[in-house]
Amino acid sequence: MLTSPSELTIPLLNRPGPKTSVTELQRVESRAVKALATLCDLPQSLWLPWAGITQRLLQRGSASIVMEEIKPLSKRSPEDVSIVIEIESVLELLAENVRLHDPNRIREYLLRFTEIIDVVPRAVDAARRHFPEAQLIMEVYEDPEIEDCYLVLYVRLKQYDDSFVERLEKAEAEFLDHLADKEGWLQLTTDFREA
Amino acid sequence: MGRKYKNPPIVEAVCEFRLTEDTEWDLTVPGLFYERVKHEFPLREQRVIQALEVIPGPQGLQHVIRTTERVLMFAPDRKILVQLGPRLLVINALKPYPTWQGLKPRIEVAWKALQEVVDIKGLERIGLRYINRIEFPPQAVELQDYFDFYPFIGKRLPQEMASFVMVVEFPYVEDRDRCRVQLASTVGAEAKTAVILDIDYFLARPRAVDISNGLNWVEEAHSHVEEIFEGCITDRLRAMFEEVS
Numbered sequence: 001m002l003t004s005p006s007e008l009t010i011p012l013l014n015r016p017g018p019k020t021s022v023t024e025l026q027r028v029e030s031r032a033v034k035a036l037a038t039l040c041d042l043p044q045s046l047w048l049p050w051a052g053i054t055q056r057l058l059q060r061g062s063a064s065i066v067m068e069e070i071k072p073l074s075k076r077s078p079e080d081v082s083i084v085i086e087i088e089s090v091l092e093l094l095a096e097n098v099r100l101h102d103p104n105r106i107r108e109y110l111l112r113f114t115e116i117i118d119v120v121p122r123a124v125d126a127a128r129r130h131f132p133e134a135q136l137i138m139e140v141y142e143d144p145e146i147e148d149c150y151l152v153l154y155v156r157l158k159q160y161d162d163s164f165v166e167r168l169e170k171a172e173a174e175f176l177d178h179l180a181d182k183e184g185w186l187q188l189t190t191d192f193r194e195a
Numbered sequence: 196m197g198r199k200y201k202n203p204p205i206v207e208a209v210c211e212f213r214l215t216e217d218t219e220w221d222l223t224v225p226g227l228f229y230e231r232v233k234h235e236f237p238l239r240e241q242r243v244i245q246a247l248e249v250i251p252g253p254q255g256l257q258h259v260i261r262t263t264e265r266v267l268m269f270a271p272d273r274k275i276l277v278q279l280g281p282r283l284l285v286i287n288a289l290k291p292y293p294t295w296q297g298l299k300p301r302i303e304v305a306w307k308a309l310q311e312v313v314d315i316k317g318l319e320r321i322g323l324r325y326i327n328r329i330e331f332p333p334q335a336v337e338l339q340d341y342f343d344f345y346p347f348i349g350k351r352l353p354q355e356m357a358s359f360v361m362v363v364e365f366p367y368v369e370d371r372d373r374c375r376v377q378l379a380s381t382v383g384a385e386a387k388t389a390v391i392l393d394i395d396y397f398l399a400r401p402r403a404v405d406i407s408n409g410l411n412w413v414e415e416a417h418s419h420v421e422e423i424f425e426g427c428i429t430d431r432l433r434a435m436f437e438e439v440s
Contacts, residue, residue, distance in 0.1 A: 002336045002356050002380060002388055081278060081285040084207035084326050088391065091382045103382050111289055112273065115240055 083114055090120055094138065097128055098153070101139035109140045109151060113184025116151070122175040123153055123186050130171035131155050135195035141187070150185035156195040164190070197421035201437035204327040204392070205292040210302050210413060211324070212309070214282040215317035215402060224312055225266040225279050231308035235301060236268035236277050244280065270301075277305045282319075284309050295417055306409060315406050322397035323416040325424065328381070329432070330389045341435075344378055344392075344427040356380075366399075367419060373399040374423055392427060396420050 080086060087110045091103060100106060110117050127136055137154040155168065172188045179185060229239060242265050250257055265280035275293065278285040286305050288298050338345035346361045348354060360379035367374060375395040383389030396416040398404055404412045
């Protein structure tokens, strides 16, 4: 029986969680090293110098890179070329840090404006770094006056001080260039509600 | 001919051709290719793809982030697109699925155009993949009511699952081909349960299919994907999709 997920406990399956078990680390490391070596057609004797690198990647929180490299072992396509799967991966990553308001509309928006799929994680990352204490909410905003719609990432804090706008602008500056010449849009803003 | 549904769950169909490394590729290929397909795919975009690569260097092995550019060419409604990267051709059809009769000619156009501009030496991989997204009403779902492909949970285990993923690879044509079938829970609309049924039929043995047989392989793959899809679901799910007689 599969139970309905509550809004904030969406099942996240393909996302590797933080590894705390030594066995798991070794297993992942071993597979990742083999995968990396396989990619380069390296003999088994050359795998050893790689011992430790995946652990360092994991410690730096780059587990997803390692897991991505494992894919070729199962004869999968070395890079995922599906737009839908790319969007699902982004949504899964977002669900860690962001409350998604109506994920289906976000999904539809990204399908329509595929150019900004890459920008979304950048924006969330920037917002999270500049506002580590904030609650982040994403939704598709429709402007009825000009028949326009775009993604909005709201930053909500417990208290808003004078530095808020400056921090918001700094966060926005980190991804704004990536939106240039693209049809879709992502707006970082706030509704000044309490987190 | 497979069954037809009024509300098919297909959110994306992907056809992929990966060429062998001995196929020469240069920067002029995307432009030449675009000239041949722009009547079907006039809207052009560029994307940068990053991949981790390991290379032997003077100080031992080095890992580098390799960046490649991929050109995306969309049909006017942006629902069908072609991705072209080094030794890679992908045709994606997004929801609503244009039917196989609508998609196959687009695959043919793109594949033939590539053959005109590149001297293809071999096929490393061909893939035909159908991604289905199925959303259920906001209540607990008994997977076996809807699927004939689902994880078996023994009676001594908790019967409730918060999430799951199940993958099986089936061999076809004496293991020349494989079909990777994955059923997994995913992010649903608020309070709704959703799953993705991902059927990826691919050439598992590089160069096992001749270039001239590429499109025949795709047609054959489509038949297998249809069989597998129907084998994965029950009549109750078919009723949700509203079969058209």
